[in-house]
Amino acid sequence: MGAGSVLDRGSFRFSLNTARGYGFEGSHPETKGLDSNGQIVSVPLHRHEVSLDYLRLELEFEYALTDRWTLALRVPYDIKDQRVDVESTESVSPQEEQQILDNGYIHHRSERYRGLSDLMLLATHRKEALFLEGDSLSLSLGTTLPTGTTEENPFELGDSGLKHLHIQFGTGTFDPLLELNYSMPVVGKLGLGAYALGRFPVYENSKTYQGPAEITSGVLLRYSLNRCISLHVNGSAYYQSFAYWDRERDINSGLVAMSSMFGIAVEAWEHTTLGLDLRYPLSQRIRSDGDAFKQGPTLLFRIAWEM
Numbered sequence: 001m002g003a004g005s006v007l008d009r010g011s012f013r014f015s016l017n018t019a020r021g022y023g024f025e026g027s028h029p030e031t032k033g034l035d036s037n038g039q040i041v042s043v044p045l046h047r048h049e050v051s052l053d054y055l056r057l058e059l060e061f062e063y064a065l066t067d068r069w070t071l072a073l074r075v076p077y078d079i080k081d082q083r084v085d086v087e088s089t090e091s092v093s094p095q096e097e098q099q100i101l102d103n104g105y106i107h108h109r110s111e112r113y114r115g116l117s118d119l120m121l122l123a124t125h126r127k128e129a130l131f132l133e134g135d136s137l138s139l140s141l142g143t144t145l146p147t148g149t150t151e152e153n154p155f156e157l158g159d160s161g162l163k164h165l166h167i168q169f170g171t172g173t174f175d176p177l178l179e180l181n182y183s184m185p186v187v188g189k190l191g192l193g194a195y196a197l198g199r200f201p202v203y204e205n206s207k208t209y210q211g212p213a214e215i216t217s218g219v220l221l222r223y224s225l226n227r228c229i230s231l232h233v234n235g236s237a238y239y240q241s242f243a244y245w246d247r248e249r250d251i252n253s254g255l256v257a258m259s260s261m262f263g264i265a266v267e268a269w270e271h272t273t274l275g276l277d278l279r280y281p282l283s284q285r286i287r288s289d290g291d292a293f294k295q296g297p298t299l300l301f302r303i304a305w306e307m
Contacts, residue, residue, distance in 0.1 A: 006136075007064035007125065007306065010212060015060040015304040023296030024052040027087075033099030034106060038161045039271070044090040044100050050108050052293055055079040056117075072140075080167055084108040087214070092299040106163045107154075118170040119145040135184035142177040144199065146170055152207055166252060172205025189224040193232075197233045208246035212253045215239045220261075227267070234261035236279075238295075242288065254287030257295055275302040 007013055022064035028048055029038035058076040065071060086104045088097070130137050148170020177202070183193040195218055201211040218236030225231065235249030236259050243253040263277030277300040286292045 003204075003230070006067075007062060007070055009064050009067050009103070011064050011262075011306060013062040013304055013306045014066065015062070015302060016175065017056075017058040017060060017196050018299055018301045019054075019056040020300075021052075021054045021066075021296055021298040024293040025052040025296070026293040030100075031101070032103055032119070033096060034103035034161050034271075035099055039159050040103070040159065041099060043096045044088065044092050046086060046088045046090070046092075046100050048104055048108055049085040049087055052083045055113075064307065068125055070124045072120075072122045072124065072142075074122075076117040076119070078117050078169060079114045081112050082096035082108065082167065082176055083110050086282060093197075103161075106161065107158060107166075113165075113167055113169075115149050115169045117148040118175070119147050121145060122179065132184060138175070138181040140179035142176065142182075144171070144173075144175040146172050146174060147203070148172075150205060150207055150209060153209070154247075155250075164184070168209075169244070171201050171203075172200055172209060173203055173211065174206060175199050175201045175211065183222075188222075191222040191224075193220045193222060195220075204244065204247075210244045210247075212243040212250075213239075213241040229267075230265045232261075232263050232265070234263070234277075234279075235259075236261065237290075242289070249288070251288045252292050255292050255294070256287065257284040258282045259295070263300075271306045273302075273304050273306075 007127040017062065027047055029045060029047050030083050031042060032044055033041050037043050043077045056076055056078050058074055060072060060074045060170035062070050062072045063088065069218040086100055089098065092100065093271065103148050114282050120142060122140045124138055124140040126136060126138045128136045148168065150170055150172040151165050152170050154164040154166050178198045183191060196215065198215045200213045204210040216236060216238050218234055222230055222232040238257040240253060240255040243250040258278050261276060261277050266274045268274050281295045284294050
């Protein structure tokens with residue numbers, strides 16, 4: 001992460017950011033089945049083994065109002081591939097097996113979901129030489145725009161034996177955004193950076209859903225091999241609070257994770273930069289009894305053009 005290169009007044013930057021995540025896991029035990037009449041019944045203990053791969057394609061448009069103020073619009077599009085298996089941990093009859101499979105299907109399905117996520121609009125102020133010569137601080141404030149598809153309360157539908165979806169593409173609300181990026185030289189070609197990114201839903205949408213607060217923070221070391229190529233290593237922490245449905249806690253939310261990231265940035269040709277990063281989870285803790293997805297390794301790619 002970082003504030004990026006400084007845009008001159010009146011200049012414009014267009015970026016394509018991609019993130020490819022693999023093996024996000026959200027498995028959980030279950031003791032409910034669905035009979036032929038669509039009624040929830042008790043069945044022997046089994047597990048829903050759920051995994052998710054995702055691809056995010058994000059277009060970002062930045063415009064420099066002045067040498068210190070920029071406006072940015074981010075337009076993300078997500079593709080989410082979910083795979084589901086049901087595993088019995090106890091012996092079951094053929095009837096119970098069918099009830100287990102039918103109930104699993106209304107909750108999770110091996111399907112591909114795709115759609116536009118919530119847009120993000122941000123204003124950024126940049127300050128240089130804040131503490132020492134060569135350092136810089138960028139502060140961004142903004143909001144999401146509720147353009148992503150949202151779902152009806154999945155817990156109410158599940159309790160009624162009805163097909164539903166837990167995966168959403170937005171929160172259905174305008175969520176405040178706050179981003180901080182700081183960088184400073186250390187010695188020679190070595191630089192140090194720190195960042196914090198936050199999204200803070202503050203009210204529920206028309207379907208009674210209030211999304212979780214999400215905060216990512218970290219530090220990175222950057223080494224410039226030459227004028228065009230730099231390497232960086234990054235340690236980050238991710239915090240997700242609980243989400244709520246009609247003011248009841250969503251048991252499938254709440255996560256604390258630590259990750260490492262290694263990357264390279266290249267000034268490929270004039271006014272064009274490329275970046276490639278690999279993020280790998282080091283430790284994770286689910287803060288509830290549900291099946292919040294644990295993160296898997298993620299490959300990130302960025303290309304940016306300035307004009």
